[in-house]
Amino acid sequence: MKRVLVTGAAGFLGSHLCDRFIKEGFYVIGMDNYITGDKKNLAHLANHPRFEFIKHDVTEFVEIEGNLDYILHFASPASPIDYLKIPIQTLKVGSLGTHNLLGLAKAKDARILIASTSEVYGDPLVHPQTEDYYGNVNTIGPRGVYDEAKRFQESITMAYHRFHGLETRIVRIFNTYGPRMRLNDGRVIPAFIGQALRGEDLTVFGDGLQTRSFCYVDDQVEGIYRLLLSDYAYPVNIGNPHEITIKDFAEEIIRLTGTKQKIVYKDLPQNDPLQRQPDISLAKKILNWEPKIDRAEGMKITYNYFKTLTKEELFKSEHKDFAQHIKK
CATH class of the missing domain: 3.90.25.10 (UDP-galactose 4-epimerase, domain 1)
Structure with a gap:
């Protein structure tokens, strides 16, 4: 049985990902410290035989017993109110947290998917946004704590991929919505x-x-799932154009x-x-994915x-x- 760790599991997207991997027959380990997540998002999985939950802050050392096949790193404040109320934690989960999980992936020989965001493009000067656009970000503005956390997250992930040969995936998530927001x-x-x-x-x-x-959550999860199982290591936009x-x-x-x-x-x-609009040509080409809802x-x-x-x-x-x- 394949085993997957989902960080930020009690959050909006994290909880939907737990559901999807349970549905696909995986053994799912959910991890969250509830700083922005909600216990009720996982209540329906509490007694599921293929789900376990670990309360933990990923900015501290992360240890998982047994083998791991996949890691999905979704632990991060994602809304403006959250990352402006807790800016230091936002920066730490994108840097220290990502470093810890990349180290865990290396130790377990697991493939890791990092949740990045359209915010890496900042206030874009290119429209729609393609993956090869470097962005227009104010590093010291109030949103910089989130934008730069995610940009650093991408950089360290690619460093682990190139230097250690780690199997990595990066999804750039555009505005997503649905139940559990x-x-x-x-x-x-x-x-x-x-x-x-x-x-x-x-x-x-x-x-x-x-x-x-705006991309409906089921479409977003489908794109993430396909990216994880693909052989593409560079960032991919997943969103509704x-x-x-x-x-x-x-x-x-x-x-x-x-x-x-x-x-x-x-x-x-x-x-x-x-302006915020994804160019999803790459996702269509390599994942055969586009939103349906x-x-x-x-x-x-x-x-x-x-x-x-x-x-x-x-x-x-x-x-x-x-x-x-x-x-x-």
């Missing part, structure tokens, strides 16, 4: 849906003409939820990317998930004024 984590989709469900006006930063491209402005998306949410709120505008946060279908599933949240969860605010927070 945290409602108030500062990302666009849960922020808009949360405001709609609470009867609040929808907050758009800037003029709303900045763009995003269908681009939409934030203003148009806010109007789409209002129609989806049937609410009567209006859109209100606030100042654009510092270094917030104005359109936004209307995926958003309906996601909205129905958020409607199941309790009133306490719905009205919990992780930060009252996100724009002011990231200007600090």
